[in-house]
Amino acid sequence: MLNKLISNELSENTVLPLSSLHKIAIHPLREKLYNELHNRPFQSISSPAQLTHIAIQHQGELKQQEHDFISLLCNRFQVNSPAKSMPCFYQDFGLFSLRWERHLEYSTYTFIHQAPLTDQPFVKNAIDYVPSNWFEQMPGQVIAAVHLIIESENIDKAKTHKVEQFFDNMSLIASAPVHSQAKVWSSFKLHEDGFGRFLIYQEDLSPAQLGRLAQQLLQLDTYRLMATLGLPLAQAINSELNQLDIQLQQVTTYIALGTEKSDRELLTQVSKIAAKVEDYRSQSTYRFSATNAYYDVALQRMEELKEEEIPGYMTLQEFLMRRITPAVKTCQTASNHLEDISKRVTRASDLLRTRVEMVLQEQNQTLLKSMNHRAHVQMRLQQTVEGLSVAAISYYGMQLFETMLTSLPTLGVEYNHELVSGFAVPIVIGIVFVGTRLIHKRLMKGLK
Known part of the structure; x- marks a missing residue:
């Protein structure tokens, strides 16, 4: 019944007023989780454009060095530096733009120059517009480096066969992504400048679509290297x-x-x-x-x-x-x-x-068998010793008894010494034997 009432109320007011939401406890990570979806948005890129993408492996370190490195460029062009906690940073520097992303064990620097080519593809690239004395201080180790060219042209079969010259006549891999609205070529090999190459010819893609396509290709090149x-x-x-x-x-x-x-x-x-x-x-x-x-x-x-x-x-x-x-x-x-x-x-x-x-x-x-045997032998020896002890104690007991008998005549008691001594021997032995057995039983009972 309670659930029905709540569902009816929610159907009448599907959107909670802001004042009502402020009265409810908010999860501390709610805003961060919302922002996580927008931390690394697709970059809109207008055609024609040239991009240079570099992935630097840092093994989860060099965070301060990277921030200082990017801040140095920002200070040089008098623009705001990124916050230290930012996982992604984009800034237009005039002749080029920089998109920086930090991941778990690597970071990427994507330099974008949006203008027509001044020469054949890959002769002058986006990295050529970046100050060389700053670029040479980049921290970390390069794991991926690639140039990407975007051109707005229609490609026919004759033009397609001339693309190899832009890749030093290497064997090419090509496809028509985005449902054949673009054509992409690459050799997936390093060229003389140490960079890989992507060439995109597109017809009617929007800047957002071009941005997504470029990002997918650059990420694909980085991820395939990190995977291997x-x-x-x-x-x-x-x-x-x-x-x-x-x-x-x-x-x-x-x-x-x-x-x-x-x-x-x-x-x-x-x-x-x-x-x-x-x-x-x-x-x-x-x-x-x-x-x-x-x-x-x-x-x-x-x-x-x-x-x-x-x-x-x-x-x-x-x-x-x-x-x-x-x-x-x-x-x-x-x-x-x-x-x-x-x-x-x-x-x-x-x-x-x-x-x-x-x-x-x-x-x-x-060892237990040996100990048992030794204990058995010890018990036999103990029994033998007990028998000898009974005899010895009985002997000394008789000596004491006879000493007592010798004192009786002084008291006026007449008796037959040999007869009394003879009858006293078994009695003394019996008393000693019973006494030792009682002591033995009491000791064994205490051990148990």
Whole structure:
């Protein structure tokens, strides 16, 4: 009934007045979560334009250095510097614009020059309008660097075959994204200036569509490099894991066949293998997880391109899938191999520990049997000693009794000394025996 009343009230007033909202407790992250959707908006780009995109790897560090670096450029052109907490920054500097984004382990600098070409494509690029003495101070290591040219032209078959000259006559990959409203060429290779190249010819795309297309291509180039960053590590680890695999196989064979090697030696060998495996896991776990994440994002960017095929060329998605997927699979294989060896090492350690525990149990059983035998012998000796003790105590008791008897004549008591002594012997022995048994029982009861 209460839910029905609430739903009726909400249907009558679907929008809460501002004063009512202020009376409700607001989640502290609500505004941040709203702003997160708009932290890295698509940049509107008018055609023609030239872009230079550089991705710098910083491993989550260099935050202060990056801020100082960008502030230096802003101060030079007398514009406002970005706040230290900003993950994305865009500023127009006249001849060029800068779009900067900071990610978890890398940052991107995209320089945009929106003007017609003064020469053939890739002769003069957006980076050429940036002060060189500032650019050379860029912190971090370059992981991706690419020039992107946007031109508004209609491309026919004759013009298409001349595109290779802009890529140093390298073999090209091309497609028609955005449902064939544009045509994109790239070689996905480094040229003499150390940059990759993208060439876009478009017909009727809006600045927003061009901005999205350019961002998708630049992100795709960055993500595919970040996705393959774990490949050299995977290849190095795989060769080492093969050796560890052989060593572990030998250890398990020794455990199964019971060779001359001692359990201590085998356990030491297994511990060394386990230490190496954990070292490799610590080096590679983050890198391989990041590889999978970047690969998923790269796949998403490929789908967003909505490519259509240009006759005679491989599409970007087809080319990258043929190249990136094996690299990512290699990283996944290395990661799975590590996990497999880690589990096998654990099982081998458990087997060895079980064997050691069984040996210890056998030794303990042997020791207990020996202790039981010793206790039995000790008990027999104790019983013998108790018998001797009864005899000794009885002897001394009779001596004391006879001493007492010798004093009786002085008291005027007449008796037969031999007869009284003879009858006293069994009585004294019985008393001593019963006394010792009572003491023995009391002691045993206290131990229990």
